[in-house]
Amino acid sequence: MPLDIYDKIMMLAKRRGFIYPSFEIYGGAAGFYDYGPLGSRLKQNIENLWRSFYLLKDNCVEINTPTITLHEVLKASGHVNEFTDLTVDCKNCKTSYKVEGIIDEGENVEDAINNDNVKCPNCSTILKDPYPVNLMFSTTIGIGEGRAAFLRPETAQGIFTNFHLLYRYSREKLPFGIIQVGRGYRNEVSPRQGIIRMREFSMAEAEIFFDPKDKTHHNFNDIKDKELYLFDNEKEIKISIEDAVKNKVINNQALAYYMYLTQEFLISAGVDSKKFRFRKHAPNELAHYAQECWDAELFSERFGWVECVGIADRSAYDLSAHIDSSGTDMYAMRKYDEYKTVDLKKIVPKMDVLGPLFKGNAGKIKMLLENMDLNESKKISVNIDGDSMEIPDNCYEIIETKEKIIGEKFVPHVIEPSYGIDRILYCVLEHNYHETKKKGEEYRLLKLNAIVAPIKVGILPLISDERLVKIAKKIDKNLRNKGIATYYDEGGTIGRRYARMDEAGTPFCITVDHDTLDDNTVTIRDRDTTKQERKKIDDAIQCIKDKINQ
């Protein structure tokens, strides 16, 4: 079988120090990869480019929470019950499979199983009795029975559980956005798609909290004429952002704005715009928390359209769940311009009855009762650990009163753009991989954009003459002190060294030769055109700075 582009990229990635399979000296483990010196920098550059969109253009702030997450948090968020894959075991060869991975695309799982259509890819035994498997890695905090915990399936919960503190940090004004960049985990049953399906991966997530009555975005006017590439599961369309929102193709301004930001980010990172589209989730594929979701998909020759970003309207799902489960006041306030005097029907909890009856839950129930909207709910019941529980009427009084109030409380909605950094990184490599021949030999280039390239400029003395080396090292140091990533190389012919830089995706090389000794000039070689320009050293340095916009 000839090598496909994935094989070729992964070979180059290993040879040049982008990506290594993890634990290879111990036989490896599917779904784990190491980033070598170049890969680590490429990943950091992509993450920092992403940050510049959210921190600088959208005024979000960043937080950082643990990867180990208490059971209680993920029970409340629905992940303990819902974050599962339907799995089936082969009774003959003892292999386990994710059902979705071994049936035809679009086929109904139940039909396939009932019609004996699901066969073991390994030994062809007919597979029966699928069962859900939770995809979280579990662990225990402390010794003995300890406390149950998981490795987080998403960074988002670390943001939601701090909402009340972050709302205060944001001076109690909506909308505001919080980002988190870090590891996420998914204990795949049997990952078979290399770097596209990792068990430990890097994510960048933004949670932007909105008043549900106002999902406009203050920058919308500036971008409304731009176009988005959408795929509605039947055909691809190109549509202006304004029209998409007006015609309810996209539900609201906020969703549309973050789709646009995503498109801009991906194109800046070097994604090929012809291999990019947004696809809307069909109602039956929405995650348990999502009201509407658009995926940014990138095309890969081996894997087809790959979901790399999900932009979801999670509505009030998560905050409501944590309010119910923890009893913490995580409401926001829609403030009136001035105090209003209103007729209020209010519940006044009686702690002397609630206390003995509900013990540890009494405080939580008190908070939930006090925040209950009596006009909306007819039954006096609260959610405790996922179960609705009616509260006996001797536990409270309902009073009618006139009160001066400053505003009304509500649970904010969340728009969440969530990015899989590793998949984006792989697609950036694939979209920028080029092959050609030079002197009859295979020649490979990565045409990475300067902003993400791990090395911005190679510094090469033409030969290893001490005088040239000295100048080259001085230029190298000068650029490094300006924060520009360089690679100094004096080994091998100049052709081999250019080839090395081309494979590493380095956009420019500065070459020091004998003319440098006479007239203080060097050449700047452009990777994509292979053209060389001759410039004074100081001008060359400035020119590199301008080209890479740093």
Added chain:
Amino acid sequence: MPLDIYDKIMMLAKRRGFIYPSFEIYGGAAGFYDYGPLGSRLKQNIENLWRSFYLLKDNCVEINTPTITLHEVLKASGHVNEFTDLTVDCKNCKTSYKVEGIIDEGENVEDAINNDNVKCPNCSTILKDPYPVNLMFSTTIGIGEGRAAFLRPETAQGIFTNFHLLYRYSREKLPFGIIQVGRGYRNEVSPRQGIIRMREFSMAEAEIFFDPKDKTHHNFNDIKDKELYLFDNEKEIKISIEDAVKNKVINNQALAYYMYLTQEFLISAGVDSKKFRFRKHAPNELAHYAQECWDAELFSERFGWVECVGIADRSAYDLSAHIDSSGTDMYAMRKYDEYKTVDLKKIVPKMDVLGPLFKGNAGKIKMLLENMDLNESKKISVNIDGDSMEIPDNCYEIIETKEKIIGEKFVPHVIEPSYGIDRILYCVLEHNYHETKKKGEEYRLLKLNAIVAPIKVGILPLISDERLVKIAKKIDKNLRNKGIATYYDEGGTIGRRYARMDEAGTPFCITVDHDTLDDNTVTIRDRDTTKQERKKIDDAIQCIKDKINQ
């Protein structure tokens, strides 16, 4: 009990958005903390400052490996057997304790237990039968029995297991250094020291690989006259680096160089030089892998001297262990200037005998035999999974031959500076925390160095007049676009806003007032002197850039 400085800092940290206890809405969990918007940026700034020392000044490169680590890796590295705390359970109140945490400092554990000196801090029962508890969080990859794995106790193993690839990346030249910044985990039995003893923490580690015959450092001459603050467990001494190495206080140049780099980094980050020292590990406290180790300790009012950095000579320990366990060729080559013809005694393995006898291990044994130095080892034995195993003499031939060789193979040594970022961050807060009174009220400042301060400059219109606001927002945008972290604030009196910025550790504020409308000038306020300078807007922006050296 009055609040101590730790309490005060943690209160400020929560109020201002530096640090929140994790999972607080679910009752919290000891040893886990969240970094809020300011804390996350402070942490990133400290990490990036650290990177500038290792990547820029010391030419290291960075890699990035998973936190989940295969059992095989940590078995080989010794962590499965050695990374333990002696623990004791109270049979009365069912609490578990780390023995070291409940005996007097310096007391011998065995003596204390034998003399019935160890009592439950909770119920005073005499505690017996301590047992070792492994401190790694464990998990399982895949479903069913899956594969055993742990959350990494250090980032270092991800570097060692890639040594052969990184050696190739470094063009097979020693010394070279690899860094990794990321999460580490330690499942403490009963952490009781707040942010000083976290179960999930951030580390920054460098592994610098040396030829064991040459632990000099090429920058040594530039720094040899600088002084280090050392503590030899009896007295503190101040000594020049050159003398420390000459007198064998510090074993070699490389160790001394990285101690110096550590001192420079910590002082730049804002550590108080009077609350800083290096302490040498006594032989009985060395980690299982270390030959010599120096801790950089920082003084904290509540916790005393806190180990924040360990600089260890790990010698060939780790690479030898992985060579033995995995059978991978991870040797380096000391190249001769030209080929040498030498008399060699060599083992020639017989695969037709080894194969049937050792099956899966045969290849590994072949590699180990071929690399065995017959002059040094008398017994023909190899290590398989930790057990030494003699190889029957029908499995190989020993031949004497003349060979042209290009160099000799050896296992490199490793010098490892390993930094606990969270502890450093806490000490930076404590060392820069100041209290005073203003108008009879408590007034708190964080005098953070500009390079680590999460916000570099507060932008404040004196009053919320639309004309002032417009100018202030323009200055804010201008600075943000230059990559300078700002905080725009128009809420409350100017005094309150200065106070907010002082508590957040912001070194400068720019205030826009009515004079700005007339003459285009603003004031720059300095946090530490509270002095104000009046400058033209453009000059003020340049002045801020110069002051924060960005």
